[in-house]
Amino acid sequence: MLIIGLILFGMLIGAGAQLVLGREGGSVDWTMAIVAGLVGSFVGGLLISLLAGDGIELRASGIIGSLVGALIVTALWRWLAGRSKAA
Structure with a gap:
């Protein structure tokens, strides 16, 4: 159950990152x-x-860090995809 929960949490954070950065094509790329x-x-x-200093517990700092990390990964992914299309 923990693995399923982590995957669902990751999906929500990743979808949130796409919403913050703006969705391409009007839908979420799952x-x-x-x-x-x-x-x-x-x-x-x-x-x-x-x-x-929160350790490995679920705290607000970890959730905010997760969103920031997902924003960086999403922006990097889109940048690399844009470069490969242009070449």
């Missing part, structure tokens, strides 16, 4: 949402939680 959410949550959430 593949990007899962990947950006999971990678962003792991990197951003873990890093911010540890820097804030």
Whole structure:
């Protein structure tokens, strides 16, 4: 159940990142949402939680760090996809 919960949390965070950055084509890209959410949550959430001194517990700092990490991963993904289309 924990793994399913982590995947759903990652999807929500990834979809939120796409909503903040603006959706391309008017819909959420769920593949990007899962990947950006999971990678962003792991990197951003873990890093911010540890820097804030919260440890590995679910706190607001970890959720904010997860969203920031997902925003960075989503923006990087879109930038790389735009470069490959232009070439």
